[in-house]
Amino acid sequence: MDFNMPEDVEIMRTTIKKFVEKDLEPISQQVEEEARIPDEIVQKMRDLGLFGLAIPEKYGGLGLSTIAEIIVYEEITKTNACFRSRIGTSNGIGSIGIYYDGTEEQKKKYLPRVASGEWSAAFALSEPEAGSDAANIKTTAELDGDHWVLNGMKHFITNGDCAHLFTTLAVTGKKESGRSEITAFIIEKGMPGFSIGKKEKKMGLKGSETTQLLFDDCIIPKENVIGGDAMIGQGFKTAMRVLDKGRLTMGACALGASQKLLDMCVDYAKQRVQFGKPIGQFQMIQAMLADMATEIYAGRQMLYHAACMRDEGRKITREASMAKLFCTEMASRIADKAIQIHGGMGYMKELPVEMFYRDVRLYRIYEGTSEIQRMIIARDLLKD
Amino acid sequence: MNIIVCLKQVPDTEAQIKIAGDAKSIVTDDIKWVMNPYDEFGVEEALKTKEKFGGEVTVIGLGPKRVTETIRTALAMGADKGILICDDAADGSDSIAVAKALAAAIKGMEYDLIFTGQRGVDDDLGVVGASVAEFLDIPQLSLIEDVEFAEDGKSVKVKRPVEGEVLTIESSLPVLITTQKGLNEPRYASLPGIMKAKKKPLDQKTLSDLGLDASDFGEGARKLKIVELLSPPARSAGKIIEGESPQEKAAELARLLHEEAKLL
Numbered sequence: 001m002d003f004n005m006p007e008d009v010e011i012m013r014t015t016i017k018k019f020v021e022k023d024l025e026p027i028s029q030q031v032e033e034e035a036r037i038p039d040e041i042v043q044k045m046r047d048l049g050l051f052g053l054a055i056p057e058k059y060g061g062l063g064l065s066t067i068a069e070i071i072v073y074e075e076i077t078k079t080n081a082c083f084r085s086r087i088g089t090s091n092g093i094g095s096i097g098i099y100y101d102g103t104e105e106q107k108k109k110y111l112p113r114v115a116s117g118e119w120s121a122a123f124a125l126s127e128p129e130a131g132s133d134a135a136n137i138k139t140t141a142e143l144d145g146d147h148w149v150l151n152g153m154k155h156f157i158t159n160g161d162c163a164h165l166f167t168t169l170a171v172t173g174k175k176e177s178g179r180s181e182i183t184a185f186i187i188e189k190g191m192p193g194f195s196i197g198k199k200e201k202k203m204g205l206k207g208s209e210t211t212q213l214l215f216d217d218c219i220i221p222k223e224n225v226i227g228g229d230a231m232i233g234q235g236f237k238t239a240m241r242v243l244d245k246g247r248l249t250m251g252a253c254a255l256g257a258s259q260k261l262l263d264m265c266v267d268y269a270k271q272r273v274q275f276g277k278p279i280g281q282f283q284m285i286q287a288m289l290a291d292m293a294t295e296i297y298a299g300r301q302m303l304y305h306a307a308c309m310r311d312e313g314r315k316i317t318r319e320a321s322m323a324k325l326f327c328t329e330m331a332s333r334i335a336d337k338a339i340q341i342h343g344g345m346g347y348m349k350e351l352p353v354e355m356f357y358r359d360v361r362l363y364r365i366y367e368g369t370s371e372i373q374r375m376i377i378a379r380d381l382l383k384d
Numbered sequence: 385m386n387i388i389v390c391l392k393q394v395p396d397t398e399a400q401i402k403i404a405g406d407a408k409s410i411v412t413d414d415i416k417w418v419m420n421p422y423d424e425f426g427v428e429e430a431l432k433t434k435e436k437f438g439g440e441v442t443v444i445g446l447g448p449k450r451v452t453e454t455i456r457t458a459l460a461m462g463a464d465k466g467i468l469i470c471d472d473a474a475d476g477s478d479s480i481a482v483a484k485a486l487a488a489a490i491k492g493m494e495y496d497l498i499f500t501g502q503r504g505v506d507d508d509l510g511v512v513g514a515s516v517a518e519f520l521d522i523p524q525l526s527l528i529e530d531v532e533f534a535e536d537g538k539s540v541k542v543k544r545p546v547e548g549e550v551l552t553i554e555s556s557l558p559v560l561i562t563t564q565k566g567l568n569e570p571r572y573a574s575l576p577g578i579m580k581a582k583k584k585p586l587d588q589k590t591l592s593d594l595g596l597d598a599s600d601f602g603e604g605a606r607k608l609k610i611v612e613l614l615s616p617p618a619r620s621a622g623k624i625i626e627g628e629s630p631q632e633k634a635a636e637l638a639r640l641l642h643e644e645a646k647l648l
Contacts (some may be wrong), residue, residue, distance in 0.1 A: 007452065007453050007456055008456070008578050008579070008581070008582055010453060011453060011456060011457050011460055011573055011578050011581075012575060012578055014418065014457070014573075015460075015572050015573050015574070015575070015578070018572060019572060047572075047574060048572060048574045048575055049574050049575035049576040049577075050575065052575075052576075053575070057579075062575055062576060062579055063579075064575075072575075
């Protein structure tokens with residue numbers, strides 16, 4: 001397979017690279033400390049079209065190919081990860097369920113607002129008892145005349161503070177097997193009985209707010225089931241499709257961060273002098289750099305290959321899980337080596353290496369842990 | 385107002401430049417090519433002028449096929465049409481020949497204004513702008529950092545920095561303006577702009593399409609020959625001035641600036 005990128009994708013890469021260097025990188029530290037992306041930067045993201053990447057043109061987005069989207073995410077994660085999180089959560093898991101399974105009316109109502117960046121979106125699945133075992137959610141929704149009444153709570157919700165639109169999963173009944181029947185809902189900020197709970201204190205991704213969501217007899221219109229009445233009880237499938245798509249995105253984020261770390265290490269190895277010569281001349285440093293570069297090369301090939309397969313309309317369940325697993329685990333190994341190469345300086349907050357170390361750790365957990373990815377790959381291998 | 389911008393594709397300013405084995409050219413294998421930053425000011429100024437007075441912005445470049453990426457970038461920023469003069473016979477042409485080809489492409493068009501960078505950041509010659517104006521027989525305003533049109537859009541007043549002072553020049557149209565840093569802050573090629581640019585016209589022309597004789601172009605026709613490329617000398621170590629007090633250090637610094645550097 002040939003990875004000579006189309007011209008428009010290369011121009012996008014250049015635009016994002018410039019945006020990162022000129023607008024994002026200079027405020028990365030500030031965003032880390034203030035735990036907030038300045039409004040004018042969010043406006044610049046809107047102007048650049050970053051909130052409509054995968055949303056089709058018909059609904060006001062760009063309708064990018066998977067490979068183009070991957071390149072955008074790869075470049076934008078070469079700085080503070082919270083910038084990508086703000087964009088990716090909104091036009092990725094936060095709204096893509098509506099695009100996949102929503103009614104035409106729902107698509108027309110919500111997607112253009114998300115694509116323009118007027119509204120942000122969030123994906124509300126996780127609960128204290130439902131992480132990898134996503135079907136074990138306890139939040140309930142009961143139909144009462146012309147509306148649904150939701151009760152329960154969600155946690156670890158990215159964009160919780162800034163979203164206007166929440167793709168929310170709740171239990172609407174029980175199957176004969178005893179498992180819960182789950183339905184996906186669209187919840188708008190300000191709906192009665194819906195409130196934002198406490199902000200979570202995290203190890204990394206400090207510039208991205210993660211909150212609890214509280215539903216206390218929350219009343220939402222009957223028509224807010226994603227896909228309408230026909231999709232009542234089908235929400236778990238919607239949730240799984242949403243997470244499927246996100247795997248390549250997560251791989252791309254891990255890849256971008258890894259490349260940035262390698263670039264920083266190469267520069268540092270040339271400049272830092274110990275024992276009278278640059279540390280890049282020591283074989284033990286060279287071995288680390290060579291291993292990092294080799295892993296990145298492998299990860300990039302996997303990711304681009306899976307993205308191109310998806311653009312050709314092929315099924316990529318196994319490949320997407322492999323790319324997510326490899327790239328995210330690679331990013332942790334690379335961040336660890338990057339700190340080692342930078343030594344004491346790598347441990348200090350003056351350099352962003354320790355921030356990357358904390359931020360990339362999350363990629364192995366959210367949107368499907370490494371263990372879940374291995375399970376998916378193994379099941380695909382062993383299926384009859 | 386119809387505006388033309390002449391573009392050059394140059395190595396990324398961050399690219400590591402290596403001199404090739406022939407000692408007359410550079411290694412281009414791993415180079416990322418970008419729009420000459422001075423030409424970017426030209427595109428931005430053209431778009432701002434169009435937003436105010438209406439009209440059309442056409443971008444023209446010369447070079448191999450890869451230059452379409454630079455032209456497409458200008459289209460993504462908001463230009464309307466692109467022309468690439470692409471001909472193997474033009475490879476290795478000097479600045480005068482390039483200007484001749486650009487002028488030939490522009491000659492048949494209706495235009496009020498031409499913008500181009502004051503120089504390319506690769507060869508740093510600064511010849512093309514003036515030469516294009518000369519071939520077209522129109523006035524040329526060089527190294528401009530401020531452009532202001534009369535309300536009726538029929539004349540232009542520009543500012544050029546001169547030794548700490550500012551020279552204000554007025555000209556009728558059409559005119560060619562070469563852009564200097566500080567003129568504006570070029571916009572990004574936004575993602576929606578990039579998608580739109582895919583559908584904008586980008587014509588390719590050969591030298592014979594422009595009625596030009598191929599023997600006037602290329603390496604053989606160069607009036608300016610590159611004899612040798614050399615890397616800049618390695619920087620020598622700096623000097624740390626010793627002294628007991630700030631006063632003592634300042635006195636020593638003044639002495640060195642006067643006696644050694646001969647700057648004072």
